[in-house]
Amino acid sequence: VNADAPEQFHAVCPICRDRPGGPASLGVADDFASDPSGVRHGVLRCADPGCAAEFPVVDGLPIVRADARDFLAAAQGALRRRADLPDALERVLADTIDPGTREDLDRYYLSVYARDAYPGEGETSGIVALLDEVLTISGAPLVPGGAVLELGCGVGRACFELAARGQIRVVGIDANLPMLRCAAGVRDEGVARFGVRRAGVLYEPVERAHDSVGRERVELWCAEALDPPFAEGSFDTVLALNVLDCVASPVKLLQRASAMLRPGGRLMLTTPYDWTAGVTPMEAWLGGHSPRSDLAGDPASVLRDLLDPDAPGQTIDGLRQTAEKDRLPWSTRLHDRARLEYTVHAIVAEKTE
Ligand SMILES: C[S@@+](CC[C@H](N)C(=O)[O-])C[C@H]1O[C@@H](n2cnc3c(N)ncnc32)[C@H](O)[C@@H]1O
Ligand SMILES: [Zn+2]
16 A cells, blocks of 8 residues: 555545544554555554544555454455466465355455456457446546546456556545456556466466556555445545445445546446346345336346436436447356356446536
8 A cells, every 4th residue: 555545545534434523534653564566564543532443454455444343354265365376286285265254255366357357378368358438438537647436346456457548546445355466466566466366266466568558557455346445435446346246235335326426427337137046145135036017127237327317216326327338249268168248237327416
């Protein structure tokens, strides 16, 4: 974390956010180890002495969540996972990871998203293609010098892409430490390291150089997309690429995205509406479960209506749709013999007030 990032992005304490008088700011309280890129290991602390909540910075990644204690308790394995073992030994140890465990799922998701974000020679990145689509339909260029927040940045490719294209203030937040670690490798060393799933539990370690301009300026924070730890109205652009269907409450994601935007700012979102009941309770799915409703359960129509202040029924305060494009192809590779083909809806909304 850059020492001035908390101030630059108006970081606030997620724990005392709802107190009377509003949330207090966060700042670097301890710097245990730093390098030219900023604080590598340290602590961010809430400025309100009555709260004084502490949030650790590990490997340059601040972990800033209202549930920091529980999150850290559950994330010990990922936090302390080492990256210094020889590949050959890594493979021997990796063989012993049981399918379906946290470690197994971590490496699986990392394989899926990192291989798309940092493809091999001659391959293109699906997420960059989606980013290009949503930037194109948004019509207006990004504000030079504007602040961008990416919700669910995963391995960070879109953040680095925007930094390379001149956005000087980009912060990506995600809940997944292994993905953020991979992103931090790109930011700090220009190298994406991950295992590519070949088949079953066979993973091949790869390193892909990704030395994009301005990568060192990207901030990567481990934070909750439904409660980003930043003051309201702090961002010109909020980006959410394929995360709407990964959160417990899609409506809350839209509400928080709206709250993060300054008037005139824009939300750029893509989604395949690929709901998973274990992640998003069925009642919270945008459509897709009620063919008898006016919108016939079509998720894209439900999202359009949420972003139309004049629509009857529930709408998202402060957001109005300005552009969309549907049926964009996006695919992910699961392993050497399987891929998933999605059809993605891209939508842009402007903050009206
Ligand atoms: C489908 S992946 C997309 C990643 C990236 N945007 C891309 O398209 O390559 C969804 C991402 O959202 C993150 N995510 C899911 N729920 C989240 C939450 N509640 N808060 C923060 N991140 C979350 C996941 O960890 C994952 O990295
Ligand atoms: Zn606080």
